[in-house]
Structures are given as C-alpha cells and as structure tokens.
Amino acid sequence: MRRLPFLSLGFSLLATIAAAQDSNGVTPRVVNEAAVPAVMxxxxxxxxxxxxxxxxxxxxxxxxxxxxxxxxxxxxxxxxxxxxxxxxxxxxxxxxxxxxxxxxxxxxxxxxxxxxxxxxxxxxxxxxxxxxxxxxxxxxxxxxxxxxxxxxxxxxxxxxxxxxxxxxxxxxxxxxxxxxxxxxxxxxxxxxxxxxxxxKPDGVQADWKKPGPDNPVFRDNKEAVTALLGVLVHGVETVKDQRIRPFYAGIVNGVPDKGHPKLALYWRSGNTMPSLHTNFEALETLFDAADMRSLLPADSKSVASSAKFVFKSLVRVSEEVDLPIDEAIVDDEQRAKLDFIVLNTDDLLQRLNKDFGGAIGLSAGFSFSDGD
Incomplete structure (x- = not known):
C-alpha cells in the first residue's frame, strides 16, 4: 500500500512536533497521544x-x-x-x-x-x-x-x-x-x-484508525492528528479563498465593492449561501464528532471553546444571508453579514491553525499553505 498523497491537498507542513525543552527551557506543548486513536x-x-x-x-x-x-x-x-x-x-x-x-x-x-x-x-x-x-x-x-x-x-x-x-x-x-x-x-x-x-475494514479506514510504524499512511499518532487538523484548516481555507473571495470583496478603497456574483459557486441554482452554510456546519460537526477537544492539555481546553464559539457564529450568520447572492451583495444588511463571515472565517483559520496547533505541540511555524 502507498502513503496517501496528503501533500497534494495543497498544504505543506512547516512544523515539527517538539519532543524536548526549547532553548528557553520551556517545555513545549505535546499532543495527548492517548486520545489520538479514539479521535481518528x-x-x-x-x-x-x-x-x-x-x-x-x-x-x-x-x-x-x-x-x-x-x-x-x-x-x-x-x-x-x-x-x-x-x-x-x-x-x-x-x-x-x-x-x-x-x-x-x-x-x-x-x-x-x-x-x-x-x-x-x-x-x-x-x-x-x-x-x-x-x-x-x-x-x-x-x-x-x-x-x-x-x-x-x-x-x-x-x-x-x-x-x-x-x-x-x-x-x-x-x-x-x-x-x-x-x-x-x-x-x-x-x-x-x-x-x-x-x-473496507482493511482499507483507508484502518489506515486512519491504527497509526503505527507499519501503517503506510500514518507512522505515528502525531502524523495522524496533524492530518486530521489539516482537514479542518484546509476546509476553512477553501471556504475563505475559493468560495467567498472570488465573488465578494467587501470594502475596496473605502467604497463597497459590487462584487462578482457570477463567480460564486452555484449562483444559478441559488445554492451559493446554502452550500457555504453547510460547509461551516460540516467543519463544526467534524470538530465535534472527532472530539478534537480531547487532544488538548487540561489547561488548554479553552482553545476548543473559543473555536466552537466562532464555528457557531459562522453557522448562524451564514444561514441568515438568504437573498440570492447577486441581491445579497448590494443589500446593506446582508453585506454586513457577509462582512461578518469574511472576518470570522479568517479568525477561525487562525484559531485552528495557530491556537489549536500550538496547544497540541505544533511549533509557531505550523501552517498549511493555500491550495486547490
């Protein structure tokens, strides 16, 4: 069996999992490895x-x-x-x-x-x-x-x-x-x-559920949980860069931009915002279903709580943008909600990428690059 092409997602892992004290004598965070198999x-x-x-x-x-x-x-x-x-x-x-x-x-x-x-x-x-x-x-x-x-x-x-x-x-x-x-x-x-x-019990689900040295995909728990967090990070990036950015620019040079509604996914069928809403729901559901919170040290559980707050806000507000996207872009009230979504999508990305990643032992350089 071959290793799944996680790098082809468009993200590159820039972090290393710290195993000892850093140069300042501070013990870095580490992932709760005992929780990883259950999370996966x-x-x-x-x-x-x-x-x-x-x-x-x-x-x-x-x-x-x-x-x-x-x-x-x-x-x-x-x-x-x-x-x-x-x-x-x-x-x-x-x-x-x-x-x-x-x-x-x-x-x-x-x-x-x-x-x-x-x-x-x-x-x-x-x-x-x-x-x-x-x-x-x-x-x-x-x-x-x-x-x-x-x-x-x-x-x-x-x-x-x-x-x-x-x-x-x-x-x-x-x-x-x-x-x-x-x-x-x-x-x-x-x-x-x-x-x-x-x-298939002995297929990709086994690769995900049983990290280890003989696993062709995840050699250890750290690789497995890094990939799972990567799914969430890349999912938020995709919403931000591929779903919202092409059609909505917000304020440009102090003037509300008219946007480009025909660059929005599913604009013809009116499914642009319902799809975005479902994207946010799915990301929150995966975060909860996998019990990502259990990966955090006891003194860092608030990191999960803060991410959950942003998830819930995005799910709620994305459902409230209920006009066709070409009308929503030029409606003051709906534009305010779109601005909220743009701002908080970026916030969520930082909370997952930096805060959550750092709390489970990924160095400050932990990042996933944008990709298709």
Whole structure:
C-alpha cells in the first residue's frame, strides 16, 4: 500500500512536533497521544463514513429523478429533480471538506465538482456539448472519459438552470435531459466508489484508525492528528479563498465593492449561501464528532471553546444571508453579514491553525499553505 498523497491537498507542513525543552527551557506543548486513536476512529465512523453513505444514497435519488423526468417531462417532475439537485449540493458540501484519501484518486473530487472554473473553461465545454448535441455526453461510459469539467455538479447545474434550460421540459428524452441523466449516473459511480473505499475494514479506514510504524499512511499518532487538523484548516481555507473571495470583496478603497456574483459557486441554482452554510456546519460537526477537544492539555481546553464559539457564529450568520447572492451583495444588511463571515472565517483559520496547533505541540511555524 502507498502513503496517501496528503501533500497534494495543497498544504505543506512547516512544523515539527517538539519532543524536548526549547532553548528557553520551556517545555513545549505535546499532543495527548492517548486520545489520538479514539479521535481518528470517531472522525471516520462519526463523520466520514456516514457522509459518503449519504452522498451515495442521494446520487441514486438524483439519478432516479433525472430518468423519471426524461421519460415524463413536466413542471412537477422538473421541480422534483431540482429539489434533489439542491439535496445533493448539501450532501456534497458536507463531505467535500474531507479532501484526502480516495477522493484524490482518479480525479474523483474534480469529477464530482470542478471548481473554481478559471476563465470559464469548463463552462465553455458544457455549452459546446449542448450546442453540438454531442451524443457521447449522454452515455455515462463515454461521459466519464471526457473533461472532468463536463461531468459533475457544475455541469449539471448549467444543464438545469443555465441558458436554454427553460425548454428542457418540452421534449421527452430530449438531448439536454439525457445529458443531465448521464451526469447523475456518473455521480452515482463516483459516490459509490468513495463509499466502498471507506467501508473496507482493511482499507483507508484502518489506515486512519491504527497509526503505527507499519501503517503506510500514518507512522505515528502525531502524523495522524496533524492530518486530521489539516482537514479542518484546509476546509476553512477553501471556504475563505475559493468560495467567498472570488465573488465578494467587501470594502475596496473605502467604497463597497459590487462584487462578482457570477463567480460564486452555484449562483444559478441559488445554492451559493446554502452550500457555504453547510460547509461551516460540516467543519463544526467534524470538530465535534472527532472530539478534537480531547487532544488538548487540561489547561488548554479553552482553545476548543473559543473555536466552537466562532464555528457557531459562522453557522448562524451564514444561514441568515438568504437573498440570492447577486441581491445579497448590494443589500446593506446582508453585506454586513457577509462582512461578518469574511472576518470570522479568517479568525477561525487562525484559531485552528495557530491556537489549536500550538496547544497540541505544533511549533509557531505550523501552517498549511493555500491550495486547490
């Protein structure tokens, strides 16, 4: 077995775990190693495995809804398909924070969601498929060998909500509908592969639950807990740099910036803020489910409490931004909430990266660089 490519997450570990007194004679913090195996097990069994199971089940519902719509197109069946699309966005927004392990193999992450789409390269490919009615895109077997940009949630959103989508219900088994169904079938395959990979008792879940010298992924408890904290840190970074920053600039040169709502993920379907809200919920849930607090020394438990306070604030306020994103950006009250989210997302990143990392024995240089 090979070591999972954690460095491909886009973060680099700059810290070392201190094992002795520093030059000032101060004994550095150390991780509560006795708590690590239970924390890793709780992360896997309490968050990761249930997350992939729900994702798989919802992709199956999406596939069923898309095929039913193709056979009997109507406003009702289209509405049902769009509701299931909203649901799959939520399920993916929960588990996408775990950007490690099997989801990195075979471009599974990008096959499920290609974002950010710099220079609209993926959008143009989807538009070309629709314009030329490329029949190879309506077969899951040929679709999955195409560009990752045309086979995931971004492509499906455009098919259901983009230019020309108003005519999708006019023709039984029309091209646009069959393309949507092929995307849904493709998502079922990806989600099933991920679920099965994490369900194997001697597979990746064993690597996470049993750190040790013979483990191909985590040679010791310190490596394991560093990677788990990295999931949280990188998840917050992704929200900050890939989900919020492209569309919202806040105050620029003393003037409220109009923003770029069409750079926001899921803006067409109105799922921008619901997805962000779910991202924050997922990060808090993983923090709680894994019992990250148990890793801290007894005199540093307040570090977890302070992080929890920010988690809860972000979950609450992100739900309160309830206008379409293009309207929220120009609404004074909603902008104030977006400003709050930007400020506190950065605060949360510091609390996890520096405060929590330092409290469990990572040196002051502990950091994860930004990445895709």
């Amino acid at each position: 097990e709780k992360a896997v069994d309490g968050f990761i495995r249930p997350g992939y199971l729900e994702l798989m089940e919802t992709t199956e519902a999406l596939s069923e809804a898309s095929h039913l719509f193709c056979e009997n197109p109507s406003e009702e069946s289209l509405g049902n398909l769009q509701l299931v699309f909203d649901d799959i966005v939520q399920k993916w927004s929960t588990i996408e924070i775990v950007r490690v392990g099997p989801v990195l193999d075979g471009n599974r992450f990008e096959r499920f969601l290609f974002f950010p789409d710099r220079k609209s390269t993926g959008l143009k490919q989807v538009q070309r498929i629709l314009a030329t009615k490329d029949e190879t895109a309506t077969n899951p077997e040929t679709l999955k060998i195409k560009s990752v940009a045309v086979q995931g949630l971004g492509a499906l959103e455009y098919v259901l909500y983009g230019t020309g989508a108003e005519d999708i219900a006019n023709e039984p088994n029309g091209f646009r509908c069959r393309y949507a169904a092929a995307i849904a079938d493709n998502l079922v395959e990806v989600a099933t592969d991920l679920h099965e990979a994490w369900e």
